[in-house]
Structures are given as structure tokens and as C-alpha cells.
Amino acid sequence: MQWSLSEEQTAYRKALRDWLGDVAPADVVRSWLETGDSATFTSRFCEDGWCGVGVPEERGGQGGGMVELALTAEELARHAVPSAAWLATMVALPAMERHPRVLAHAVDGAGATLAVSAEAVVSAARPLTADADGRVSGTVPRVLAAGEVGALVVPVATDGGTVLVLVDPAGPGVRITPRSLLDRSRSVADVAFDAAPSTPLVEPADVAGPAEVLARAAARAAVLVAADSLGTSERMLDMAVAYSLQRHQFGVPIGSFQAVKHAAATILVGGEAARSVVYFAAASVQGGDPQALAHAAAAKAQVTAEGARAADSALTMHGAIGYTWEHDLQLFYKRAKLDAVLYGSPTAWNEILATHLLPIR
Secondary structure, three states: OOOOOOHHHHHHHHHHHHHHHHHOOHHHHHHHHHHOOOHHHHHHHHHOOHHHEOOOHHHOOOEOOHHHHHHHHHHHHHOOOOOHHHHHHHHHHHHHOOOHHHHHHHHHOOOOEEOOEOOOOHHHOOOEEEOOOOOEEEEEEEEEOOOOOOOEEEEEEEOOEEEEEEEOOOOOOEEEEEEOOOOOOOOEEEEEEEEEOOEEEEOOOOOOOHHHHHHHHHHHHHHHHHHHHHHHHHHHHHHHHHHHHHOEEOOEEHHHOHHHHHHHHHHHHHHHHHHHHHHHHHHHHHHOOOOHHHHHHHHHHHHHHHHHHHHHHHHHHHOHHHHOOOOOHHHHHHHHHHHOOOOOOHHHHHHHHHHHHHHHO
């Protein structure tokens, strides 16, 4: 199956790519990553209205759905810009959308993140505990963008089941400890709650209960990380092909060697297949298809695994220079490797896919 974008979606992708080309050239991106400055890009990204994509117009956003968000993730990855806060906020959107005050975080750049480990599938998050007054206690390791956002959405266990509450990351009883990643374009931090005050976010009686909200968030995470991986693969292929025409051995470009041609063709085929998988899964999640989680699982498992393999192939085509700090390939290599485990490994998502396929047997 080959997925075709609408004229509006194609125009949107071009507009965003052109904007990123002006705002985030390679030398500027490097300066952000070297200094750990994600706020400068995030602020400009939201000031120019891009944060509002995927948020309904009646809620102050720019409209658009999951396909537009997947296109956004793909283009952000192609430029290796800091995007942890944006990704975390778009994943948390199902928990925020019925609360206008909280939803404003998605549009104004403050952002929000689900207090779940960035290594785990969102819907499998272990809830924390809270006392009778709603004060939250417990620790969550490696939360995506925890040090960058203005709100934490926390799953909490109660006698009636899991509920979602909102905690101020700058409030009392919250300690955020940043952790280093090889991929400097994203950030994680350990979050410790010690009787931290909270406010209810999604009540059990709501139309979409916490379990459904977390399942929707998991599907969104799978699609958007897969789209990010697609963007890195596309950029690594461009770089590898260009380098193969510049580097010479035995008096000819290495791109003329059959093994190098095969490696590039394999990346290309994987990327073309990934594109249809990602866009189809995005449309499925947006439309509320009963099999949306299975489609998202297939995208996350297949596309990110292929992206990690593409990174290895691109690095082999470059040789050792590709992993030096001076060469841009290492930015995309590290990003692709993180995508493979971000919000769940391919193995974890294949297990989810297998569970959905079992009734068919």
C-alpha cells in the first residue's frame, strides 16, 4: 500500500521544512545541543504557531490531526532539533484536551508530560500513590522532558482504580534530577514526589476514563516516535549517498561499489515502506479505528527497528568519521537509536501487536 498525502498536507510539510531550514540550520542546531539549550528553539517554534498544530481551533490551536503531527515529527527529526517537550506534550494531549487551562500549555510552549518512564509503553505505566488529600508520593525514572515542561500528568492508584492528576513540576514536594542522554536533542529526568500537591485531571466517571486516555496516549507515542525515526532515516540516507559520491577509493567514488549501492537501496526501501505504515497508523489513531493500537504498534515496532538498522548502515557507509562530533551523522545516528527504545522497545510493541492478532486465529 502506498499512502498519498493531501495537497494541504503536502503544503504543510513544505512550509514546515522551509521554516526549519531558515530557523534551524546545522550550525545553530549544534549550538543548541552543545549548550543544552532547548528553550530557544521551543520558544520560537511555539511563537510561530507550530505548537498549535494538532490542537483543535476551538481550543486555541491550529487544527489538524495525527497525520499532520506525524509530518511534524518527521521534519523535526530531519533537522535534529530539540523536540522532547513537543513530543511529550503531543503524547499527553488526550489527558489535557478536556481541560482548557491545561490544554493551553500545549499551545503556549509550557508543555506537559506524562510521568511515566520513557523506556516503557505509556499504557503499562505503574501508578504512584496518593494520600487522602491528593498528595502524591513515589519516583518515576527517566521521564521525557520532565525538566522542560510546565505540567506533569501523573497516574495515581486509588481504591477505585487508576486516576490521572496534575502536578506542578516547580511545586513543593517535587524533585527533578536530569539524566544525560547520548542523543542531546531529547532530555529525560528522574522525578521524585514527596507528598506533592495535585489536582484531579480525569475523573473515573469521565467519558474517556484514565485507562482509555493512557491507551490513546500510548498509540500517539508509538506513531510519533515512528515518524521521528522515519525522518532520521531519510536524513541519514541523504547524507550517506552524498558522502559516497565524495569519498574515493581506488580512484573512484565508493558510491560506485555494489555493496554501497545495496546498503543505500536497503535504507531507501525501508524508508518508503515506513512512510505508508506511519501515515496509515496516524490516520487510524486519529479516526478512532478499533484496531488503532495494533496499527500504532506495528509502526513503532517495525519502523524504529528499521531506523536503527538504517543508522548502522549509514555509519558503515561513512566509516569512523560518521561517529565523530565534527560530523552531523552522529546526531541522527544517536536519535535513531533512542527512537528504537523510546516509549517501549520493538519487542514490547510486537507483543502488543501479537495480543491484538490473537483473536484472529
